[in-house]
Amino acid sequence: MAFLSDTLSRVKPSPTIAVSNLAAELKAQGKDVIGLGAGEPDFDTPQNIKDAAKAAIDAGRTKYTAVDGIAELKQAICKKFERENGLSYKPSQVSVGTGGKQILYNALMATLNPGDEVIIPAPYWVSYPDMVLLAGGTPVIATATIETNFKLTPEALEAAITPKTKWFIFNSPSNPTGAGYTRAELKALTDVLLRHPHVWIMSDDMYEHLVFDGFEFCTPAEVEPALYERTLTCNGVSKAYAMTGWRIGYAAGPENMIGAMRKIQSQSTSNPSSVSQWAAVEALNGPQDFLADNVALFLRRRNLVVEMLNAAEGITCPTPDGAFYVYPSIAGCIGKTSPAGKKIETDEDFATALLEEEGVAVVFGGAFGLSPNFRVSYATSDDNLREACSRIQRFCAGLK
Ligand code: PLP
Numbered sequence: 001m002a003f004l005s006d007t008l009s010r011v012k013p014s015p016t017i018a019v020s021n022l023a024a025e026l027k028a029q030g031k032d033v034i035g036l037g038a039g040e041p042d043f044d045t046p047q048n049i050k051d052a053a054k055a056a057i058d059a060g061r062t063k064y065t066a067v068d069g070i071a072e073l074k075q076a077i078c079k080k081f082e083r084e085n086g087l088s089y090k091p092s093q094v095s096v097g098t099g100g101k102q103i104l105y106n107a108l109m110a111t112l113n114p115g116d117e118v119i120i121p122a123p124y125w126v127s128y129p130d131m132v133l134l135a136g137g138t139p140v141i142a143t144a145t146i147e148t149n150f151k152l153t154p155e156a157l158e159a160a161i162t163p164k165t166k167w168f169i170f171n172s173p174s175n176p177t178g179a180g181y182t183r184a185e186l187k188a189l190t191d192v193l194l195r196h197p198h199v200w201i202m203s204d205d206m207y208e209h210l211v212f213d214g215f216e217f218c219t220p221a222e223v224e225p226a227l228y229e230r231t232l233t234c235n236g237v238s239k240a241y242a243m244t245g246w247r248i249g250y251a252a253g254p255e256n257m258i259g260a261m262r263k264i265q266s267q268s269t270s271n272p273s274s275v276s277q278w279a280a281v282e283a284l285n286g287p288q289d290f291l292a293d294n295v296a297l298f299l300r301r302r303n304l305v306v307e308m309l310n311a312a313e314g315i316t317c318p319t320p321d322g323a324f325y326v327y328p329s330i331a332g333c334i335g336k337t338s339p340a341g342k343k344i345e346t347d348e349d350f351a352t353a354l355l356e357e358e359g360v361a362v363v364f365g366g367a368f369g370l371s372p373n374f375r376v377s378y379a380t381s382d383d384n385l386r387e388a389c390s391r392i393q394r395f396c397a398g399l400k
Contacts (some may be wrong), residue, residue, distance in 0.1 A: 015367035015377030023361035044219035052282030069096025071132035076284040089252040100236035101317040110260035121152040122369030150177040173207040177327040190224035211322035246276040255322025308389035339398035353367040358391040
């Protein structure tokens with residue numbers, strides 16, 4: 001349609017949201033569908049956080065706020081960075097937006113010119129390449145394979161850097177693989193970045209708190225303090241505090257970067273919801289002990305899913321360090337034919353046949369830039385996971 005912009009034609013709708021919508025649609029039609037597509041915890045926001053939001057409403061904290069966040073929330077964020085990451089930021093170095101998504105988008109919008117390149121390790125969170133395209137930049141995909149547990153090697157990072165590179169996007173633990181970089185692995189990457197002073201680092205730490213088996217979370221500005229001046233450390237309350245619908249994300253970095261992001265936000269959405277900001281103050285300042293319970297729950301589910309998927313014919317499922325996803329390979333299923341007669345040539349064919357024939361909704365690997373794989377979100381009940389994995393096992397056993 002001539003009316004639509006060229007920019008729009010460069011991006012695609014989020015495939016993960018599409019899978020969730022399709023699963024919901026099939027369910028509404030009465031079909032027996034188990035959705036393993038959702039990227040959000042299946043439990044409720046803690047009560048103390050809800051109470052803080054209610055109190056904010058009753059106290060009339062319902063007006064416009066400062067564009068990139070109230071002082072109380074910026075203080076809470078500074079304390080969080082100090083307490084959990086050993087990073088020292090002033091409130092003027094902090095930006096609060098409507099979800100982690102807006103924060104990343106603001107930063108790209110504020111910095112990219114046509115021709116600027118952004119290095120994105122694959123498998124990647126679906127929104128990174130499209131956000132870069134929306135902001136007028138060029139995504140440069142640096143692939144990490146299953147052999148390195150989906151983690152980018154320093155050699156692959158080095159090879160992707162050009163004089164046009166503006167950002168390197170780093171995400172650990174990762175969506176979609178759950179892979180987490182150890183301190184040594186991250187140090188190997190920061191050593192490369194030290195040699196390229198024109199490259200900035202956008203660290204997406206959204207899954208920081210969801211880590212297993214004693215995995216030690218670390219973030220670039222802390223691992224290599226010499227990169228502090230060109231790192232934007234991004235985080236949010238969505239995943240750790242089960243607050244996806246409240247839409248609060250934040251970042252800390254150099255003041256001029258934060259100011260540039262504020263300018264974009266001031267002319268697009270203005271402040272994130274005032275009530276949600278007060279809820280986020282409570283999330284960050286309040287008790288944190290429930291996090292351990294959530295992690296224990298996710299760990300149990302991770303183990304269940306990894307074990308059951310590895311028992312399925314043709315599937316290899318690495319054990320992730322964190323988040324609530326697994327990213328199994330289906331190399332052993334490619335070229336076969338499904339019980340209903342569908343030829344499985346790609347992971348998209350696999351996901352479609354699995355949904356149609358067994359009523360299990362997963363997201364195909366092509367959406368995340370590494371095939372043939374699929375992503376399972378195990379943020380659903382043990383019963384659902386057991387049933388879904390049995391169906392996947394049955395589907396795979398029926399492949400000819
Ligand atoms: N970064 C990653 C890696 C994510 O998986 C998500 C959400 O799925 C986000 C950022 C965005 O989070 P928010 O819901 O706070 O916008």
